[in-house]
Amino acid sequence: MSEATSRAGGTASLPTIDLARATDTQLPAVDRALREAGFLLVSGHGVDPGLRAEIRSVARRFFHLPQDVKERYAVRVGGRGWLGPGAEANGYAEGTATPPDLKESLSFAAEEPTGDPAVDAEWFLPNSWPAEVPELKPLVETYLTGMKELSDRVLDLLGVALGEERDFFTRHTGHPTFGFNINWYPGRERTGDPEPGQFRIGPHTDFGTVTVLDREAGKGGLQVFTDAGGWQDAPYDPAAFTVNIGDLMAGWTGGRWRSGRHRVLPPPADAPTEELMSLVYFYECTPGTTIHGIESHGYLRAQLDAIATE
Known part of the structure; x- marks a missing residue:
């Protein structure tokens, strides 16, 4: 697929919901967006833009470290640490054969124990914080507190x-x-030139309830899929978060809302030095939650295993 073809659909039409002034009049727009695309934007969230900028600045220093330094923190998909080039192929989760994704990630997760040893050993382990960027830990922990609060506000709206x-x-x-x-x-x-069918992140749906995304605009950026429009660029608003629902949420609604299918385009040939960074918060639910007969965390583990390339 050529980059020109991949961008032919224009920009998707998604509503922006102001959480500070959310009213019943916005509910039909929320329902329609989640039925058609599984995506919407939220403003009025109260999350400090300076905090997001600081996280990016510090994380960028880590990603620009030599490969052998980053390797000290290397983990497999689902672990807490560094996911290096080629560690994931997100298209695998939906059965789409793609080359490995053209990205690197620092990955963190919930760590406050529940008191259940079996649950804690799988889902609430300590995070790994790179010693080379000690400023990252307090910044991310502050951000995660805000993301939990924001995600619950979004879930209440939903x-x-x-x-x-x-x-x-x-x-x-x-x-x-x-x-x-x-x-x-x-x-x-x-990265070099992308292989045919290779993306920064291949086409997929997320696995949990809601994903809260803070993104940067770029030519090799986020696209969303709808039946009516096919693949289209996601609208960008620096003051808003992009929110999509995942597989658990789609199941929770009995399929009324669709899990938002999306991808991130490869680095563009006409902007070969473009460098983007996204902050992606994947919200889930309490372990043991069963949704329409599906045990939530058994499903999550299977999907995480599916996208690992090793």
């Missing part, structure tokens, strides 16, 4: 939009799991 009680979803997030990736998308001077 409960009402679905026609249920406000806590329809958040009653299951008392002690949730989550994942947080700082995704680095280097330019072609590092």
Whole structure:
């Protein structure tokens, strides 16, 4: 697929919901966006843009370290640490054969123990913090606190939009799991020319309830898929977060809402040095939650294993 073809669909039409002034009049737009695309934007979230900029600045220093230094923190998909080039092929999760994704990630997850040894040993392990960038830990921990609060606000909104009680979803997030990736998308001077069908992140849906994405604009950026528009560029608003629902949420609604299918385009030939970074918070639910007969964390583990290239 050529880059010109991949961008032929234009920009997707997604609503922006102002959480600071959310009213019942916005609920039909929320429902329609999640039925058609599985995506929307949220403003009025109260998350400090300076914090996001600081995380990017510090993380960029880590990603520009020599390979042998970063290797000290290397983990497999689902671990806490550095995911190096080629560690993931997200298209595998939906059965799409793609070359490995053109990205690196620093990956973190929930670590506050529940007291259940078996659950804690799989889902609530300590995070690994690179010693070379000690400033990263307090920045990320502050950000994660804000993401938990924001995700619950979004879930409360979705409960009402679905026609249920406000806590329809958040009653299951008392002690949730989550994942947080700082995704680095280097330019072609590092990746080389993409192989046919290779992306920064291949086409896939996320696995959990909601994903809260803080992204940067770029030619090799995020695209979303709808039946009506096919692949289209996601709209960008620096003041808003991009939110999409994942497989667990789609199942929770009995398929009324669709898990948002998306991809990140390869580094563009006409901007070969383009370097982007995304902060991606994957929210899930409390272990043991069963959704339409599916045990949530058994499903999450299977999907994480599916995208690993090793």
